[in-house]
Amino acid sequence: MRRLLIAGSTALALALIGADKFTLAGAAAGSTDEASLDELLASDCLDDAAMEVAQAAARLPQEGGVASDAWPPNAVGGVIPPLRSVSDPFPTFDGIALDTENDRVIFSDENRHSLLVYDRTAGGASNDVTEPRQWVFGPKTLLGYIAGVEVDPKRKEFYTVNNDSGDRMTVFSYDSDHGNVQPRRTLILPHQSWDVSLAPTRDEIAVTVQQSNAISLYKRTAVGTAAPIRTIRGLATELEDPHGLYFDETHNELIVANHGNWTQIRPYSPYDPQTTDVGEYKSGAFHPSAITVHAADANGDVPPLRTIEGDLAGLNWPMGLDVDLTHDEIAVANYGDSSVRVFRRTSKGNVQPIRVLRGALTQIVGPVSVALDTKNEELWVANYGDHTAVVFPRTASGNVRPKRVIRNAPKDTPTCGFTNASAAAYDSKRDEILVPN
Amino acid sequence: MFARSANGNVAPKRVIEGQATNLSRTMHGIAYDGIHDEIVIPVALSGAVLVFKADSTGEVPPLRAIQGTRTRLVRPHTVAVDPVNNEILTADPSSRAIFVFDRMANGNVAAKRVISGPQTGLLDIVGLDVDPIRNVIVASSRKGNGDKVGIFVFDRLANGDVPPKQFIGGANSKLAHFRQVAIDPATGNIFLAQQNTRMKQMEAYVLDKPREGFKAKEQEEDDDSDEGRLDQMGFIAVYAPDDNGDIPPRAIIKGPGIRMAGAAGVALNPKKKEVITVGGNGFQTFLLPEFFKPFRKPGGTALPR
Numbered sequence: 001m002r003r004l005l006i007a008g009s010t011a012l013a014l015a016l017i018g019a020d021k022f023t024l025a026g027a028a029a030g031s032t033d034e035a036s037l038d039e040l041l042a043s044d045c046l047d048d049a050a051m052e053v054a055q056a057a058a059r060l061p062q063e064g065g066v067a068s069d070a071w072p073p074n075a076v077g078g079v080i081p082p083l084r085s086v087s088d089p090f091p092t093f094d095g096i097a098l099d100t101e102n103d104r105v106i107f108s109d110e111n112r113h114s115l116l117v118y119d120r121t122a123g124g125a126s127n128d129v130t131e132p133r134q135w136v137f138g139p140k141t142l143l144g145y146i147a148g149v150e151v152d153p154k155r156k157e158f159y160t161v162n163n164d165s166g167d168r169m170t171v172f173s174y175d176s177d178h179g180n181v182q183p184r185r186t187l188i189l190p191h192q193s194w195d196v197s198l199a200p201t202r203d204e205i206a207v208t209v210q211q212s213n214a215i216s217l218y219k220r221t222a223v224g225t226a227a228p229i230r231t232i233r234g235l236a237t238e239l240e241d242p243h244g245l246y247f248d249e250t251h252n253e254l255i256v257a258n259h260g261n262w263t264q265i266r267p268y269s270p271y272d273p274q275t276t277d278v279g280e281y282k283s284g285a286f287h288p289s290a291i292t293v294h295a296a297d298a299n300g301d302v303p304p305l306r307t308i309e310g311d312l313a314g315l316n317w318p319m320g321l322d323v324d325l326t327h328d329e330i331a332v333a334n335y336g337d338s339s340v341r342v343f344r345r346t347s348k349g350n351v352q353p354i355r356v357l358r359g360a361l362t363q364i365v366g367p368v369s370v371a372l373d374t375k376n377e378e379l380w381v382a383n384y385g386d387h388t389a390v391v392f393p394r395t396a397s398g399n400v401r402p403k404r405v406i407r408n409a410p411k412d413t414p415t416c417g418f419t420n421a422s423a424a425a426y427d428s429k430r431d432e433i434l435v436p437n
Numbered sequence: 438m439f440a441r442s443a444n445g446n447v448a449p450k451r452v453i454e455g456q457a458t459n460l461s462r463t464m465h466g467i468a469y470d471g472i473h474d475e476i477v478i479p480v481a482l483s484g485a486v487l488v489f490k491a492d493s494t495g496e497v498p499p500l501r502a503i504q505g506t507r508t509r510l511v512r513p514h515t516v517a518v519d520p521v522n523n524e525i526l527t528a529d530p531s532s533r534a535i536f537v538f539d540r541m542a543n544g545n546v547a548a549k550r551v552i553s554g555p556q557t558g559l560l561d562i563v564g565l566d567v568d569p570i571r572n573v574i575v576a577s578s579r580k581g582n583g584d585k586v587g588i589f590v591f592d593r594l595a596n597g598d599v600p601p602k603q604f605i606g607g608a609n610s611k612l613a614h615f616r617q618v619a620i621d622p623a624t625g626n627i628f629l630a631q632q633n634t635r636m637k638q639m640e641a642y643v644l645d646k647p648r649e650g651f652k653a654k655e656q657e658e659d660d661d662s663d664e665g666r667l668d669q670m671g672f673i674a675v676y677a678p679d680d681n682g683d684i685p686p687r688a689i690i691k692g693p694g695i696r697m698a699g700a701a702g703v704a705l706n707p708k709k710k711e712v713i714t715v716g717g718n719g720f721q722t723f724l725l726p727e728f729f730k731p732f733r734k735p736g737g738t739a740l741p742r
Contacts, residue, residue, distance in 0.1 A: 071685065072685030073685065075685065076689075077728070078692070079692030080692065082714075082721035083721075085445070085720075085722075086439060086443050086447060086719055087717070188653055191640055210482060212644050212645040216645060225653050241461060241482050259462070260456070261461045261463075261482035263482055263512060264484075265644055266511050266531040268512055268514075269530075270579040270586075274533050274554075274560060281506065281509065281511075283545070284504050284510060285483060285484075286459045286483055286485070316496075413446065415446075415448060416448065416719065417448070417449055418718040418719065421702065421718065421719075422702050422715060423715060424715040425704050426705060426713060427471075428469070428708065430438075431442075432439060433704070433720065433722075434704075435439065436466070437463075
């Protein structure tokens, strides 16, 4: 039997979590205990999923792997269960794409790295989880910390973009792509791409890139390492930490939601040289959030056609947006104040929205995306701050209740709120753990 | 901000977010200043370091913001605070530098000291901490060719293009794809969060431009994933303050507990002897008193039992 040395403290930790299958006399006496890996794995654990991984790891050949009992030599510690574990086991809605031709709605799930497809009429007043009709989930899917999602009703395909952990767009198909499946095709993208929008007539896709403050455009069928056919980037563009994107083919425009952060990013990867000549250094800046509108044919450092920005607009970390070409309106998920703001499509400057959906009755909590349905006169909102999406009449305004709720977890399930957290600090005064996203 | 005792699927006690905070949704580091009760945080997408009152909540502006042409900040990734010597440190992989600012710096101010240049060996600097007791700065940095991938220890007052006084890295160390470092102030023990044991892969793009000659490895797993391949699991490694060279860690947390076998962040609660690890959209707390004891034999491999 392979054996794993567990120090007294670890045995104590096991005792604290109720792992009473261990002999803890040694721990009580302050001496070193031994417990086999098999025993450890057989014990109760606070994180069942983690234990499943451990069991799989134990079955693998261990030559050179750090899961091996033998490495590092003579070190204390090893495969140790956590005393406490904080995570959200449920999906969290992020991007949303609506297909009124085939009556589907597709959500990206940043927390569990999955795509969920529902009937367009899904949801209601139930407190229970709404069952998706299709769920793309698992390592073969290549889904990471995904953000925006797009749908191609004609080809019955849906797209999503990895914002982190695998810089690529993946494309899946209706019906057959369910579970742990490989994408139909993939396209490598710049790091921190956030949203994707399809122009079916031009046969192009557009992608926002946060860290480069750019919009990259590709042929719809581009795969692998195909290069963008053009890129809109530079100081004059006023693209600043761009997120949501809509490709308006009717007016030949690209509409973008910007958070307002700007820095002249320079190469930083471990494969780039120590110094890179990118010209004069320009400092970072905080600008107000804005919606910028760009010519779809723009290429390079081209100013926007118009911008919505200012106190009256009330933009606050605007995320996904959608455009209603029938009524000439732009709807944007305003994450910072948990609202949805609707503007005239042609507005510019410091203008008030024509409608605002906000308030406790709306159940809008940390919205990340919206979708407008002019065929069925509905407005969809995907909440990141709650395990829900909420559906309103298209012209709803103020503090009103949604007509339907789609749940990816039982009602009142908390959300940790993580979006690829990768650092921590401990606040000794308040006895708190601090985690940035 | 979560209660230390948080366990399971719980909501944070407090959140600082929104336009007025000047934060973004892309932040890779954080430090707490226990003497002045402040939080320090880098904002990668606006070339800034922000300082907040530690009891802040909601959409509140920072107390101070370091940003501007004199700062030379581009994409600050990680931060540390030295409340004893009144300094804030940040490492910027785009600038390839460690910047040391006065703790009260605000606005467009120059760094007091900058550690950068070929002799430093620094490149993709992803972790940083400072030990005011032993007067050292500890940074984790990666080079794509496998050379100088590891932990760099500099004199706290180092300035300019200077070599590290210690370096931990090499084949025996298994250090490859890591991030945050943390120092236990009592012992000087150095903690490092490693996501997996495979070197970070080359990105297909240099910012928004396709990398010349890049060949994609289709269907390969994401090297940034915290759920890395089981035979390339990450770990939390612990070293003694004087450790140097191509050596394995003296203490380790490995396996599924560290967020499905890899962690990007690590923080310490020395009073309770707890190690907090972050990754994979979650965090874990481990109770490990042995990890907070000094090594009796510098250069040895075993902790006292």
